[in-house]
Amino acid sequence: MKTFQKLLIIILFVHYSCSDETTIQQDNQQLESNLKENVNVSSRAGLKQIGTGVMMQAFYWDVPAGGTWWQVVEGKVQDWSNAGIDAIWLPPASKAQNGAFSMGYDPFDYYDFGQYNQMGSTETRFGSKTELQSLISNAHNVGLNVIADIVINHNSGGDLEPNPYTGTPYYTDFNPLSGNFYRSNADFHPNNVHSNDSGGFGGFPDLCHHQAYVQDWLWKRSNSVAKYYKNVIGFDGWRFDYVKGFEPWVVREWKNAVGGFSVGEYWDGNAGTLDWWSGEAQASAFDFACYYRMRDAFEGNNLNRLNDDMLWKRNSSKAVTFVANHDTDEIYNGKLLAYAYILTHEGYPTIFYRDYEEWLSKSKLNNLIWIHNNLAGGSTSILYTDNDEYVAKRNGYNNAGLVVYINNSNSWQERWVETNWSNTRIKDYTGHSSWEPVTQGGRWVKIQVPPKSYSVWAPK
Incomplete structure (x- = not known):
């Protein structure tokens, strides 16, 4: 099936514009050059040590469309670094099914960062590949690590094709213009490996990580998704989306292949479950147990709930604490008190863009960041x-x-x-x-x- 797809793509490429062909050639040349340099994320010079400061979630849901977001963030990295931020977490950066309107969580072509005309646009919602790399370069210049949001549970935007395992056609025929990581029905659930999968999300085709072909393209090949993000685009670490949808060994194998800070979104308020996943994945986890206890404490007017179990209390080195993110914002009245909590306690705290830039007092948050970085040590x-x-x-x-x-x-x-x-x-x-x-x-x-x-x- 994949041989047929490759032949089909070669035929289709004849109809693409000369500018797209040039872009493909330039991408391949850049990839070859950077792979020869063997860039190592863990030793990239001049960056702050992740965990010594605070992470900034550098986006929110439905940031302005129009391809300007990378430039907006680039204009803030110096101030954030000065304030004590050590890493910025960017939204999913590659082309998704909804093109210029997508927030990136419906991924189509992992190698298109706004340089190919497909899915209705050339640029992503956030901008072009050139603008993304400029942002990352400037973030590195001021010592900031850049965390990529990785969505590998599901894909979107494939063409309809027959599925011999179900007898029902489904949208699993992926022919990305980048020419990398073609996908067919064998690469998704259900297939010859699994008759079903519990990790389905939103009706999207669900990638099968047990397929050697999928593993090769995601993290094993020299031009895998992981290594392209690291060596060509310049990312330093990973935020894995919806890790409930696949086994924790996937994150562990990805991290072992390319290195870099890794944190998973395992949406569960049970600290024991988060601790289990973190241990199995050998990665950090967002401390949803802490989030829910803070919501109960500050919104429910019962600060005794801060005595309850949280991931940071079990394993502070693997707990990424947060008050709000792009998916949820349930702490309102006591939000600044919640930030005072996570920025004085153990764990690696995250600040939400809109809280910092729009909704709360930036001077008070800067003060708490300073306190975290200079005073909040020990048990x-x-x-x-x-x-x-x-x-x-x-x-x-x-x-x-x-x-x-x-x-x-x-x-x-x-x-x-x-x-x-x-x-x-x-x-x-x-x-x-x-x-x-x-x-x-x-x-x-x-x-x-x-x-x-x-x-x-x-x-x-």
């Missing part, structure tokens, strides 16, 4: 909780640590707490309190916090 000890108040301390690691006091009530609160410091003058690094108390010889001190707010205390 965490919860000191006090009730419905309205939460106090915890970081015990310090190559820094003094901190005490964070979160108040969800409508009045000022005060509390005696045991700190890490004896006979030490401390201050609130948020500026919300003007107190500068001195801790007792036994490390106890009284601290305060404004209504519906937070304070963060450390040695002056």
Whole structure:
């Protein structure tokens, strides 16, 4: 079947424009050149170490169409780096079925970043390949890692073809103009490997990762999707979409083949399940358990829920914490309090673009990012909780640590707490309190916090 498809594509290429043929030749030349250089993501010079700062989700659902988004983000990378961001997460960057209108989660041609005229457009919703590479280059110049959103559970945009395994035609005939990774019915479920698959999503054709051909094109070949993203486009790491749809070994094998930071979207509020997936995939996971407990705490006015199980409490090195993302935004009234929580606690925190650039106080978020990067070291000890108040301390690691006091009530609160410091003058690094108390010889001190707010205390 694939031999027939390749012959068909050669015939069809005759009808494509000279500009598309030139683009294909240029892409192949660039790929060959970069593969010879053997670029290694893990040792790319001058980048910040991922996890030492904060990740920025550099998009939201339905960002403006028109091919300008890569330029918008490029204009912000210097300020983000200055603020303490160490990585930016971009939306799915390759051509999808809806062309210039797609957010990228319906992938068609993994090698078209806005340089081929197919699916109704040349550019993607976000811009051209040249603009994407310019963005990545400038992000690298200011020390930022660039995380690719990888959608490999399903594809979209194929032509209708017979399926000998079901007897029913389906849209599994993929003939991408890039000339790479043609797909047919054997590459999707159901096929000769599996009669069915539990990972279906939205009715899209569901890739079969057990097929050697699919593995080769996704991560094994010298010009695989993974290696093209890394060596030609310049990505440094991976955010895997909808990892519930396929086994965790797929992420593990991808990472082993190309390296780079990896985080999976396993949408489940059970911390044990997230911990299991992270261990099997040998990758980080978004801490949905933390997200849901924060929603219950700040929206449900019960800060005792912050005592509950979360991935960061089980394995902080693999927990990517977040308050909002492009799919969900359920924390409203207490959103800044939630950011105060994740930016003072363990885990690798993520900030949502619209929260930072549009909806919340950028100065307050910058302050919390600074606190995270400079004070929030070591293990965490919860000191006090009730419905309205939460106090915890970081015990310090190559820094003094901190005490964070979160108040969800409508009045000022005060509390005696045991700190890490004896006979030490401390201050609130948020500026919300003007107190500068001195801790007792036994490390106890009284601290305060404004209504519906937070304070963060450390040695002056």
